[in-house]
Amino acid sequence: MSRVTILGAGAVGTRVARHLLADGLADSPNAIDRVLLRDVDPERLTGALAILDRAATEGRVEVEHAPFPEELDADVVVVATPRGTQVAAVKSALSAGVPVVLSGDGLAETVAVARLADDAHERGVPVVLGAGFTPGLSCVLAAHAHSWFDQVDEIHVAKAGAGGPACAVVHHRALSRLSYDWQGGDWRRRPGGSGRELCWFPEPVGPMDCYRAALPDPVLLHHAFPEVGRITARMAASRIDRLTAPLPMLSPTHVEGGVGAVRVEVRGRRGTTQDVCVLGVAERPAVAAAAVVATTVEWALADRLRVRGMAGLAEMVEPVAFISEVADRGLVAEIFEGEHAVV
Amino acid sequence: MEMIRRAIAALSVTAAVTAALRAAGGVTVERQSGGWRPLEGPDLT
Numbered sequence: 001m002s003r004v005t006i007l008g009a010g011a012v013g014t015r016v017a018r019h020l021l022a023d024g025l026a027d028s029p030n031a032i033d034r035v036l037l038r039d040v041d042p043e044r045l046t047g048a049l050a051i052l053d054r055a056a057t058e059g060r061v062e063v064e065h066a067p068f069p070e071e072l073d074a075d076v077v078v079v080a081t082p083r084g085t086q087v088a089a090v091k092s093a094l095s096a097g098v099p100v101v102l103s104g105d106g107l108a109e110t111v112a113v114a115r116l117a118d119d120a121h122e123r124g125v126p127v128v129l130g131a132g133f134t135p136g137l138s139c140v141l142a143a144h145a146h147s148w149f150d151q152v153d154e155i156h157v158a159k160a161g162a163g164g165p166a167c168a169v170v171h172h173r174a175l176s177r178l179s180y181d182w183q184g185g186d187w188r189r190r191p192g193g194s195g196r197e198l199c200w201f202p203e204p205v206g207p208m209d210c211y212r213a214a215l216p217d218p219v220l221l222h223h224a225f226p227e228v229g230r231i232t233a234r235m236a237a238s239r240i241d242r243l244t245a246p247l248p249m250l251s252p253t254h255v256e257g258g259v260g261a262v263r264v265e266v267r268g269r270r271g272t273t274q275d276v277c278v279l280g281v282a283e284r285p286a287v288a289a290a291a292v293v294a295t296t297v298e299w300a301l302a303d304r305l306r307v308r309g310m311a312g313l314a315e316m317v318e319p320v321a322f323i324s325e326v327a328d329r330g331l332v333a334e335i336f337e338g339e340h341a342v343v
Numbered sequence: 344m345e346m347i348r349r350a351i352a353a354l355s356v357t358a359a360v361t362a363a364l365r366a367a368g369g370v371t372v373e374r375q376s377g378g379w380r381p382l383e384g385p386d387l388t
């Protein structure tokens with residue numbers, strides 16, 4: 001039986017707890033019998049307890065609000081906290097020698113956490129960086145599509161939608177920050193909100209204009225696939241999003257966004273022909289992120305993660321098995337079959 | 344004054360032409376082939 005600590009009881013953290021406790025009913029050696037939820041907001045914890053009603057009644061859920069105790073007694077720690085708090089959380093888990101699953105989607109925070117990679121490697125502790133919808137499932141889809149090619153030349157990721165309020169803030173700010181694309185052996189910095197491209201996401205999202213933004217996917221994918229010549233990431237945005245991106249958020253964020261999507265386009269050579277593969281998923285981002293995080297936690301508990309150190313999901317998991325397992329949680333990946341592009 | 348009148352006239356004509364093109368171009372074309380389908384079977388091997 002295992003114990004999981006979830007830092008952050010927001011849209012993602014609470015759903016991760018629900019997934020893990022539902023799985024805990026199964027008679028498995030890695031079944032999770034206890035989940036500890038930590039959050040600075042007592043109201044959020046009360047709301048989470050109401051959602052986890054049955055498990056809470058059975059005494060399988062504990063909650064803690066600030067000030068938190070020093071020790072971190074868990075088999076896996078999930079970091080689902082807002083930006084600005086994730087580095088400290090990962091440091092704390094690393095010093096306790098506990099595997100970490102991080103669902104953050106901000107570029108600056110991801111890079112800051114990545115600076116702890118040497119520490120994670122020396123300790124031999126798995127730290128999964130970017131284990132949400134995107135980055136996260138996007139990286140797994142890229143890894144799966146990558147396996148179909150003899151040589152991959154380009155990977156392009158696009159995302160639409162945001163999860164809870166913390167995710168919406170990161171989404172908002174990303175359009176006004178520099179984007180980092182990998183091209184021709186170097187990082188190219190370009191203004192967020194530039195480079196419009198029409199991307200066709202799985203239904204019901206459909207076609208949306210996407211723009212460069214400060215997204216961490218290229219950083220994680222370049223680490224996983226250093227031989228790929230071009231890696232880019234874009235996010236869907238409206239004219240209002242782009243116009244107001246440099247300003248603070250003018251209106252309160254929604255409790256949760258609507259259906260979003262991720263789209264991964266991989267270009268390369270199969271045999272003697274150039275080919276394109278497009279994979280995607282449509283789901284509410286917080287729901288999707290929770291399914292990915294919960295599956296990653298199970299893999300960590302079952303010692304199925306490939307890297308004993310820090311890496312993104314593309315390196316950490318076997319793509320086919322992972323995609324199948326998140327599909328069991330209702331997160332079904334799709335493939336685009338358009339005019340088959342063979343040059 | 345003459346220049347302002349000409350500019351207003353030019354803008355009006357542009358707006359009228361744009362409106363006409365938008366109205367005429369409003370017909371959507373259904374996709375003839377392809378589309379999204381679940382990733383399953385041989386795609387997941």
